[in-house]
Amino acid sequence: MVERETMEFDVVIVGAGPAGLATAIRLAQQAQEKQQECTICVVEKGSEVGAHILSGAIFETTALDELLPNWQDLDAPVTTKVTNDEIYWFNNDNKATAIPHFATPKSFHNTGNYIVSMGNVCRWLAEQAENLGVEVFPGFSAHSLIIEDDTVKGIVTGDMGLDKDGNEKDGFMPGMELRAKYTVFAEGCRGHLGKQLINQFALDADASPQHYGLGFKEIWQIDPAKHKQGNVVHGTGWPLAGDTNGGAFMYHSENNQVVVGLIVDLNYSNPHLSPFDEFQRMKHHPVFKDILQGGERISYGARAIAKGGLHSLPKMHFPGGLLVGCDAGTLNFAKIKGNHTAMKSGMIAAEVIFKALCNAQAHSDLTEYAQAFKQSWAYKELHQSRNFGPAMHKLGKFIGGAYNTLDQNMFGGGLPFTFKDNTPDHCTLVDKNQADKIDYPKPDAVLSFDKLSSVFLSNTNHEEFQPCHLQLKNSAIPIDVNLVKFDEPAQRYCPAGVYEVQQVDGKDEFVINSQNCVHCKTCDIKDPSQNITWVTPEGAGGPNYPNM
Template sequence: MEFDVVIVGAGPAGLSAAIKLMQQAKAADKELMVCVVEKGSEVGAHILSGAVFEPRALQELFPDWKSMGAPLNTPVVHDDIYLFQSEQNAKKLPAMAVPKTMHNSGNYIVSMGNVCRWLAEQAEQLGVEIFPGFPAAGLIVEDNVVKGVITGDMGLDVDGSPKSSFEPGMELRAKYTIFAEGCRGHLGKQLLQQYQLDKACSPQHYAIGFKEIWDVDASHHHPGLVVHSAGWPLAKDTSGGGYLYHAENQQILVGLIIDLNYSNPHLSPFEEFQRYKQHPVIKQYLAGGKRVSYGARAITKGGLNSLPKMSFPGGLLAGCEAGTLNFAKIKGNHTAMKSGMLAAETIFAALSAEDAGGKDLTDHQQRFEQSWLYNELYCSRNFGPAMHKFGTFWGGAYNTIEQNWFGGKLPWTLKDNSLDHAQLQSASAAPAIHYPKPDNQLSFDRLSSVYLSNTNHEEKQPCHLKLKDASIPIRDNLPQFAEPAQRYCPAGVYEIIENDAGEAQFQINAQNCIHCKTCDIKDPAQNITWVTPEGPGGPNYPNM
């Protein structure tokens, strides 16, 4: 199938790009064929975000979004910011001690899954073709030019041989392709390497973000209340923070974000999240409630310093695929939308000039640098490096001064050129961490959590978690790092088991995978590569 533009990923960046393309085409009375492919079973099925949403980009895309029924129903009414000093103590910070980027007046507590479903409806009304359940599995590259993507084969057995239900993938060809796969997209990863897009920037940095949705009693629910925290349960050398948002329908959204440059291989991000919910500040809202959904996702958080070149022959990177999240705000949805809209403007300008496609649209960088998106990322460029360099307390103090007194425009740039996966200490040198057993009221185990993510994969299919060298987990990672995949995976995918001879074996439970990409990022040997599984496999988040 041939299109003018193929977009990979029906998240906020991809859908905004599709909508902006069709809006421009309609205004110019020009016919345009745009296709969006999405690996989730439906639009929104793989979307996971906090989320406090800043409507700036949406306002540009649809000035009348309120009358159109966009699902932004809970305005933020109050911010509470805490420093958790211990498992029992916390200090609420005054507004003057909080970076202004953390204030949320004018923003909304939303389900980004539902926002994306709404955006998809608007895109389809404009003539965009959206294909959910069809993961883009491979690139079409001819004469060093990206010509589109190939969707994954379906109906393969575990050894890759065709079953009776076999259906080959389809070539989706385009003049230009926009890659908006989200954090650590597997095709984007190939593009970075093939076209050396990241050779002039700092290494990308990542975090893992957890989220649960809770139904709570009305007496515990305060619609529009936003709670953020730093400190406990994370150790001093582990940066990150927690959040708790009071959404609509007596629901609370709670989560913990942990930077993936942590050094202790005994650390389990999942268990840290379970501990977080036991703090009195969090417990007071969740006690007696019912957990109804769970998920986790890696976050691209390097910011401006880690942005790669976004153009290459035949296409563009957009949104979290490129790394446009503003971590100073803990927000990436409005920036992803704007990134997609800028990509659409660049490509439409090229197509309007009777461009046959395939060019390296290097003018996209200038369009980006002239936008409010660039200015926002520039002003927050030091936020992450300061936290990594000075720690949570002093890094937070630096960021408060820079943001509140200087508007993010101090005349220097801090950089963090370390690699997240290279920061682990040896297991013998790091302090052991003993996590309490779940109480099944506030804290839970992995498997019951994965159950709430509605994750499903066809079991008889090739494993989508590829090992470059199958011997590394037992030979290298186990003795040196106590094989951290057992702990950094939030879904129990990786286990060390014993065979009949009592020998350690590395087991991959791929059917549990919730597509967070943490293994692809944090494995110290960079031995694990995440690729798309068959068809619509993975989580099915209802309203994350």
């Protein structure tokens, strides 16, 4: 058995995203106000804070205004105000119809919001946390849970220096035990420890299945003559067809740059669909092409998004800890925003935990968190938009869209109907012979690109010869089941070219190129056999996003 160093803290926070850092800052603020010592540790699997952060992002400052009211004086990287909103229905590959604001849900409107890089916002938040005495440890993955007497007592960081078979290499360093009175899990969407906690403590027993989208984002340097700083474009329709929902976006940020992206809901049914290729051909629509042509693509990334909303929200408390932010699924998909609600969930967690610490409690089940969250504006937002996603799934794009516009604009989310989607995303694929094959055009290397050149722009890197972090429960299933029934959809739903089916000695073989993984978690979500489990690789592995 490996001997591990142990460190003790009052609170350990897993993940240096907006939820985790807001938790840390609010805890430290209260400790400072009460002149009480509170040791707080944040572990982050990225090589630096922000390296794994990918978000659109239109940022609503509601939570930041509460957390750090003087954020503008502290030089927060929140400076580009939204100046104009454009919303389109993409009729086909050449035509788009502008939709007036009164005909769209008011939750789509972005007056008063900012175009930001959430990676840079998180880097800044980490600085504020450290200024308050919080210890932030990037490059350390939270590999496993410490559970004793059915209570979470902390986490174990990942071992460094193992070969692909799990044997120790030269320079092997065992992970540390980070023990805490309370542990907060803020790993982001489909956090691998959060997933274990939900299963172990049956936190989702009363919830609908969580639903997800796969979000793509690229940053482009464009012709200054085409740049309109603060302009925001959203749209839906083409190229997504049939029962495939989602939406496109383009934001004019600073320095003659635009961010362009597509969100594809992962409840699609066609196993031949490739979300990556849908995104690439989307950029050929004139709404995007006219802006991007002549520009240079400088960054690429992809990430799953938890979009189930209130009906999919699990219980967020358990003995010894809390789930916050997208680890629980607090994103408000009606707004296409989750950073502000994630931060608020973390701030509430900090207040509940600090009160428990002041009362000399440790490792208790903080049941009061449920009521505190329910009394917050974040819960109110999620309640108002509770039917948004399920209505689209149940009623389709047109009727569902009309219902949502009526519900949000006229009734403030108060129509007395409840829509739920109880079909998990991995159960929606139809047999390959029942679905139309999709003929995607070859990338032109001007507006559209292949997966490998895209992964190169994500600066993804993993230490060689380490254990594969994409684990198969049964190695035969990809060929014997998924290939036969669904033409092995992992070849297409992965946005990084991780999965391939190759011919080896005349036989099909499933190949995992784990070094390409951008940590989007789509395989863990969409695999129809639920045969792939994403776990953390060695700390600092994965993408290194500079401004995403």
